[in-house]
Amino acid sequence: MKKFLIAGTSSGVGKTTLTLGIMGALKKRGLKVQPFKVGPDYIDTAYHTKITGQSSRNLDAYMLEDEKLIYLFNRAMKEKEIGIVEGVMGLYDGYGIDINSCSSSYVAKLLKLPVILVIDGKGMAASAAAMVMGYKMLDPEVSIQGVIVNHVKTQSHYQLIKEAIYHYTGVETLGYFPPNEELTLGSRHLGLIPSQEMVYLEEKFDKMAEAAERFIDLDRLVELCEGEEVGSAFQPDLPRVKGRKLGIAYDEAFNFYYEDNLELLKDCGFELIYFSPIRDKKLPKCDAYYIGGGFPEMFGAELEANTSLRQELKAAHDKGIPIYAECGGLMYLGESLQAQEAKSYAMVGILEGKSYMTEGLKRFGYCEAQAKVPTLLSDKGEVLRGHEFHHSEFETSVKGAYTMRKRQKKQVTKEWQGGFCKGNTLATYLHLHFYTQLRALENFIHVIEKRRTL
Numbered sequence: 058m059k060k061f062l063i064a065g066t067s068s069g070v071g072k073t074t075l076t077l078g079i080m081g082a083l084k085k086r087g088l089k090v091q092p093f094k095v096g097p098d099y100i101d102t103a104y105h106t107k108i109t110g111q112s113s114r115n116l117d118a119y120m121l122e123d124e125k126l127i128y129l130f131n132r133a134m135k136e137k138e139i140g141i142v143e144g145v146m147g148l149y150d151g152y153g154i155d156i157n158s159c160s161s162s163y164v165a166k167l168l169k170l171p172v173i174l175v176i177d178g179k180g181m182a183a184s185a186a187a188m189v190m191g192y193k194m195l196d197p198e199v200s201i202q203g204v205i206v207n208h209v210k211t212q213s214h215y216q217l218i219k220e221a222i223y224h225y226t227g228v229e230t231l232g233y234f235p236p237n238e239e240l241t242l243g244s245r246h247l248g249l250i251p252s253q254e255m256v257y258l259e260e261k262f263d264k265m266a267e268a269a270e271r272f273i274d275l276d277r278l279v280e281l282c283e284g285e286e287v288g289s290a291f292q293p294d295l296p297r298v299k300g301r302k303l304g305i306a307y308d309e310a311f312n313f314y315y316e317d318n319l320e321l322l323k324d325c326g327f328e329l330i331y332f333s334p335i336r337d338k339k340l341p342k343c344d345a346y347y348i349g350g351g352f353p354e355m356f357g358a359e360l361e362a363n364t365s366l367r368q369e370l371k372a373a374h375d376k377g378i379p380i381y382a383e384c385g386g387l388m389y390l391g392e393s394l395q396a397q398e399a400k401s402y403a404m405v406g407i408l409e410g411k412s413y414m415t416e417g418l419k420r421f422g423y424c425e426a427q428a429k430v431p432t433l434l435s436d437k438g439e440v441l442r443g444h445e446f447h448h449s450e451f452e453t454s455v456k457g458a459y460t461m462r463k464r465q466k467k468q469v470t471k472e473w474q475g476g477f478c479k480g481n482t483l484a485t486y487l488h489l490h491f492y493t494q495l496r497a498l499e500n501f502i503h504v505i506e507k508r509r510t511l
Contacts, residue, residue: 060140061202061282062095062170064148064161066188071207072175073101074241074265075234076143081108081266082275083139091137093130095161096145097423097444097488099313099350105143108262112316116142116168118159119152119423120442120490123167127289129317129492130168139282142170148192148199152423153465159423162199169285171202173278178206178233182217186225193226202281205273206233229281232273237264293492296499298326298506304343308333310360311385313350318491322347325498332366334389335359340369345379345505348386350488354414354449357394357402367405374407379481379504381433387451387477387484388412408477408484410453421446426459426476426487433483433504434497441494443487451486453477459485481508 063079065072084090092105092113097120105113114133116126134140144161151160165172176188185206193201204222209215219230269275303322305314311334323329330341334348335356353360360367374380382390388404395401395413404412425442428435435441441459457474464470476485481504491498 058134058140058284058286059138059279059282060134060142060168060170060284061278062142062144062161062165062172063175063205064144064165064172065146065175066177066192067147067150070175070177071234072143073104075175075205075207075269076141077104077108077262078234078265078269079273079275079278080105080141081262082269082273083141083279084109085266085270086275089136089138091133091140093133093140093142094145095142095164096159097446097490098145099315101143102316103312106316107258108265111137114317115315115490116164117444117490118163118167120444120493122291124289124291125492126164127168127287128291128293131286131289139279142168148172148174149195156196162196165200166196166198167287169200169287171200171282171284173203173205173231173282174201174228175205175207177208178214178218179208182214183221183225185218186221189222189228190226193228201228203229203231203278205231208236209233210235229277231278231281232269234268234272237268293321293324293495295321295325295495296502298502301327301345301505301509302330302341302343303327304341304346305329305331306334306346306348306386306389307331308335309351310335310353310356311349311351311389313383313385313488315488315490318489321491321498325502334366334370335363338363338365340366340373343378344509345381345501346370346373348380348382348389350384350386353385353388353394353404354396357396357400360389360394360404361402367403370405371407374480374482377481377508379433379501379508380407380483381501382482382484383488384445384486387486388449390482390484391451391453407482408451408453408479409455410451410477412449412451414449422463424461424463424471424487426461426485428459430458430478432458432476432478432500433481434489434500436500439496441487441489441497443489443493445486445488451477455479458483459487461487 102113149156458478459476461475
């Protein structure tokens with residue numbers, strides 16, 4: 058099986074640009090490329106999907122047990138010729154300081170992925186070998202098969218780094234990328250600007266692929282990326298529905314969804330009906346609605362202007378139609394949203410309260426949620442595991458439905474109240490991967506079916 062993981066020495070080393078360039082170049086060669094991303098990132102996966110034409114999948118070792126992660130990887134690889142996994146942060150960075158906890162290196166070992174290490178070559182020659190040696194020796198079970206050097210201006214500089222790395226470590230260097238502003242991707246407070254908003258994206262993708270073809274030995278890269286296939290004993294026992302429609306909010310404001318979540322919902326029997334809270338004047342008639350995360354704060358005026366859809370969504374809630382909202386979806390369901398320029402916009406009004414943007418991250422990272430009351434996804438006392446990442450707060454008098462906790466070394470390090478439940482609506486900053494807890498999906502379906510039989 059052809060597969061490999063592109064890892065960086067740290068965040069910001071340029072692995073996303075290099076990953077996209079390699080994906081685009083191999084696709085132009087006619088290969089069926091399946092993209093993946095380690096961790097809970099939504100934005101990188103959207104870029105992967107656009108450049109390859111294949112839905113990128115998240116490989117998250119916190120939200121997915123090993124057998125489930127292997128199962129989802131193998132499922133996505135069916136009828137594909139090569140799998141390319143983009144790592145997260147640095148190769149050994151994960152949850153805490155344990156290099157085997159949710160890190161790219163752990164995922165590489167679990168899936169037996171050859172690793173291509175991206176380093177920043179600016180201002181270095183022989184010292185680059187020390188960097189590669191350190192990454193090679195920290196965990197000998199990680200198979201570092203090659204190196205790509207970023208931010209190198211000349212062929213002669215690259216040649217010095219290449220010779221030093223091979224001389225001292227025995228690892229091949231497969232190419233480099235010179236500095237090029239035309240290849241950079243814009244960013245904002247949650248990372249890269251989503252691909253849905255990027256202009257001239259196809260032109261930028263073409264330049265990335267051309268650079269990869271010119272500066273990287275892709276033939277040798279493909280030769281080195283043969284990995285052993287890993288089997289999984291996991292087989293999902295899925296809850297089923299028949300004749301049920303699920304409305305999915307999807308546009309520039311709301312587009313943070315795990316592809317495996319959407320595919321799982323279809324596997325359960327749901328017909329997914331996509332609608333835009335920005336443009337669609339009428340809400341599609343569905344048995345339930347799912348409003349994912351995104352950037353509603355960037356589209357406050359447009360969301361406010363679509364009065365008819367906001368009113369229809371509020372009316373759906375009043376009728377008891379189940380609504381599940383994550384992060385940006387929570388912000389949309391409040392009474393108002395205050396963007397960074399301090400202007401306030403009217404939102405749906407299901408939940409009493411307002412959301413407002415903050416200067417820094419309010420919550421970041423993996424956490425768990427223990428239900429204090431029955432909700433759309435959980436019975437009282439049940440625990441959900443997921444991820445929070447937001448630059449906003451929701452100010453409300455509504456009591457939190459969950460006790461939220463972060464843990465380090467099994468010890469609770471932070472605790473707060475979160476998630477808001479009102480009738481059959483649940484809105485929370487927590488992002489969930491449904492394969493983590495199929496029980497949550499069973500609860501969701503139970504609420505839908507119970508309401509339909511009343």
